[in-house]
Amino acid sequence: MTRWGMVIDLDKCFACQSCTAACRMENNTPVAGPDQAERERTILWNEVLPFEEGEYPNVTLTFIPRPCQHCDNPPCVKVCPVQATYIDEEGIVLVDYNRCIGCRFCTVACPYQVRYFNWYAPEWPEELKEHLNPDPEVAPRPKGVVEKCTFCVQRRRKAREQAEAEGRPFNPTDFIPACVQTCTGKARYFGDLDDPNSLVAKLAKSPRAFRLQEEMGTEPKVYYLKQG
Amino acid sequence: MMDRTYQESELERTVLSPLRQTSPQFWLAMAVLGAVFLWGAVMLVRQWILGLGVTGLNRPVYWGIYLANFVFFIGISHAGTLISAILRVTQAEWRRPITRIAEAITFFALILGLLQIWIDMGRPERVFYPLIYGRFQSPFLWDFTCIGVYLLSSTLYLYLPMIPDLARMRDHMTDAPAWRRRLYTLLALGWHGSHEQHRRLEKAISIMAILIIPIAVSVHTVVSWIFGMTMQPMWHSTIMGPYFVVGAIFSGIAMLFIFMTIIRRAWHLEKWIGPKQYNYLGILLLVMSAFWAYFTLSEYLTTGYGSIIHEQEVLHAKLSEEYAPWFWAMLICNFVIPFAILVWRKGRTPTGTFIAALAIAVGMWIERFTIVAPSLTRPSLGFEKVLYAPTITEVAITAGSVAFFAILFLLFFKIFPAISVWEVEEGEAIEVVHRQAEALARQKAILTGS
Ligand code: SF4
Numbered sequence: 001m002t003r004w005g006m007v008i009d010l011d012k013c014f015a016c017q018s019c020t021a022a023c024r025m026e027n028n029t030p031v032a033g034p035d036q037a038e039r040e041r042t043i044l045w046n047e048v049l050p051f052e053e054g055e056y057p058n059v060t061l062t063f064i065p066r067p068c069q070h071c072d073n074p075p076c077v078k079v080c081p082v083q084a085t086y087i088d089e090e091g092i093v094l095v096d097y098n099r100c101i102g103c104r105f106c107t108v109a110c111p112y113q114v115r116y117f118n119w120y121a122p123e124w125p126e127e128l129k130e131h132l133n134p135d136p137e138v139a140p141r142p143k144g145v146v147e148k149c150t151f152c153v154q155r156r157r158k159a160r161e162q163a164e165a166e167g168r169p170f171n172p173t174d175f176i177p178a179c180v181q182t183c184t185g186k187a188r189y190f191g192d193l194d195d196p197n198s199l200v201a202k203l204a205k206s207p208r209a210f211r212l213q214e215e216m217g218t219e220p221k222v223y224y225l226k227q228g
Numbered sequence: 229m230m231d232r233t234y235q236e237s238e239l240e241r242t243v244l245s246p247l248r249q250t251s252p253q254f255w256l257a258m259a260v261l262g263a264v265f266l267w268g269a270v271m272l273v274r275q276w277i278l279g280l281g282v283t284g285l286n287r288p289v290y291w292g293i294y295l296a297n298f299v300f301f302i303g304i305s306h307a308g309t310l311i312s313a314i315l316r317v318t319q320a321e322w323r324r325p326i327t328r329i330a331e332a333i334t335f336f337a338l339i340l341g342l343l344q345i346w347i348d349m350g351r352p353e354r355v356f357y358p359l360i361y362g363r364f365q366s367p368f369l370w371d372f373t374c375i376g377v378y379l380l381s382s383t384l385y386l387y388l389p390m391i392p393d394l395a396r397m398r399d400h401m402t403d404a405p406a407w408r409r410r411l412y413t414l415l416a417l418g419w420h421g422s423h424e425q426h427r428r429l430e431k432a433i434s435i436m437a438i439l440i441i442p443i444a445v446s447v448h449t450v451v452s453w454i455f456g457m458t459m460q461p462m463w464h465s466t467i468m469g470p471y472f473v474v475g476a477i478f479s480g481i482a483m484l485f486i487f488m489t490i491i492r493r494a495w496h497l498e499k500w501i502g503p504k505q506y507n508y509l510g511i512l513l514l515v516m517s518a519f520w521a522y523f524t525l526s527e528y529l530t531t532g533y534g535s536i537i538h539e540q541e542v543l544h545a546k547l548s549e550e551y552a553p554w555f556w557a558m559l560i561c562n563f564v565i566p567f568a569i570l571v572w573r574k575g576r577t578p579t580g581t582f583i584a585a586l587a588i589a590v591g592m593w594i595e596r597f598t599i600v601a602p603s604l605t606r607p608s609l610g611f612e613k614v615l616y617a618p619t620i621t622e623v624a625i626t627a628g629s630v631a632f633f634a635i636l637f638l639l640f641f642k643i644f645p646a647i648s649v650w651e652v653e654e655g656e657a658i659e660v661v662h663r664q665a666e667a668l669a670r671q672k673a674i675l676t677g678s
Binding site: 066108143 | 278279280281285286287288289290291345348349350351355357358360362363365367369372454457459460607608614
């Protein structure tokens with residue numbers, strides 16, 4: 001069984017945020033507008049977070065791109081009262097928008113703040129509306145439900161369909177999420193962690209590899225390669 | 229059938245008189261409360277139409293005042309259990325005139341508490357999904373279950389001891405409007421006060437009194453586990469369960485003081501709800517205040533003495549940063565003011581306890597708020613800190629909820645008697661027998677010449 005995972009090399013990432021933009025176009029996340037952004041309500045499934053360390057003048061700034069960590073032991077799935085958020089058989093944590101009651105228990109339980117809430121009905125400026133991704137799987141979410149990074153499951157579905165149409169078995173290298181495809185610094189890798197020969201599996205074993213807040217026991221499937 | 233020879237006792241006349249006539253002050257209070265309620269209701273409908281964006285919530289402060297209200301209301305629902313169940317089980321005679329008020333608080337507070345969860349939902353129309361798709365691994369399901377059981381059992385617990393009084397009203401309130409007479413007849417379940425009926429009723433009440441204690445404890449424990457089961461700094465703590473239960477009983481008694489003083493004044497029940505109740509219950513409130521302070525100290529000292537970074541940040545937010553005014557106000561309201569008033573015998577009067585209870589009601593709401601919000605403003609994944617300021621919508625809905633609670637409570641006691649008449653009479657009878665027994669014993673002692 002495939003266990004999808006991602007590796008992000010922080011040495012190569014230069015925080016250009018194209019991944020954030022690509023994710024938005026691929027997954028139809030709404031435009032918050034300046035006043036909502038001011039109130040910390042932007043929806044960015046793949047945010048590039050700044051971490052400041054030290055005191056002036058010795059300050060270092062690290063940027064960490066943060067998609068959903070797709071934990072093997074996800075705290076959000078545990079607390080959901082209606083099983084609206086669940087982990088699929090290939091380890092991807094998903095939200096059923098038709099089921100979610102909007103209690104936001106999962107959003108407070110997630111230690112990585114990867115989950116976003118639709119405070120209002122989603123909106124786009126006219127010019128952007130024409131460019132929405134037509135895939136029904138990423139149709140705009142209604143107000144009042146939670147959403148988050150899915151490792152672009154719609155691409156996985158399409159790749160499967162394609163493989164089937166071509167009459168060949170589906171291969172884990174057949175698809176990559178939009179952020180990985182776009183990454184300007186080629187800092188992101190995606191693939192099957194259970195296949196010992198895959199690039200991600202090898203990189204995840206690198207001495208530079210670490211995961212965010214590993215001490216929480218959440219077992220994330222997103223690995224980072226240390227800077228420097 | 230009206231018994232024309234029947235003479236109402238003073239107790240019965242006084243207790244039933246507010247059910248017969250309504251004073252202009254009552255209507256005035258209703259009008260004011262109704263206006264506040266309407267304001268909240270309008271803002272709630274607006275929130276449903278527009279979305280939760282009309283609140284001050286954001287990422288990562290996903291929970292705010294509504295959750296604080298939820299914990300607060302469920303907390304005050306412990307008034308009923310404690311007073312009536314514990315005091316019934318321990319046979320404290322002075323409980324008799326105040327049990328019904330306490331039980332009514334429980335009932336309405338639970339309804340208001342559940343309402344807060346509904347108000348907080350992003351998709352309120354999916355409110356029954358937890359019934360259909362519920363997962364028991366989620367602490368929310370534990371909450372729904374325990375609160376549901378508690379609501380059912382406290383309804384029963386409010387209803388059972390009312391049956392003899394309902395029968396009395398069926399028989400004697402012949403001047404009441406027809407719908408109310410029908411209601412009394414229906415609810416009285418053919419009670420005619422036979423020995424067998426009494427025996428069964430007493431048995432049922434005493435079983436319920438014992439059962440309801442663990443249920444009540446479970447309710448506030450699982451409420452605390454909503455927070456305790458997450459890994460958020462200063463939520464993930466084993467003290468949460470007992471701390472919440474203590475706070476619940478504490479705020480429940482305070483609420484009882486507030487409402488029993490209001491009802492006593494407005495319904496003229498001074499003769500039955502008197503110094504004894506204020507004194508004893510005042511001592512209980514004082515003890516709970518001390519317990520609360522002890523738990524607070526344990527929690528904050530343990531956190532402060534350690535040096536876990538994320539917890540320290542939340543602690544500082546409460547002690548010295550933006551939540552400091554709330555935190556210190558909470559300590560003053562929950563500990564300093566009650567202690568200053570209640571340690572003195574002269575302080576445990578209706579006025580004194582009323583002031584202390586008001587302070588505690590405010591203080592305990594703040595306590596709930598400073599548990600919910602600060603932890604979320606300092607998430608463990610080194611974010612910049614985020615602020616949360618409630619909006620007018622949240623204020624209106626909160627005020628509306630409090631008004632709704634008061635309306636339900638007052639209306640209830642316009643239809644049903646505020647004092648359990650038969651239980652007080654029973655208490656008086658027991659007193660008389662006691663006195664006679666004492667007199668007999670004294671006589672015997674004289675006769676035997678000892
Ligand atoms: S907000 Fe939705 S997905 Fe999250 S816990 Fe509640 S019901 Fe589940």
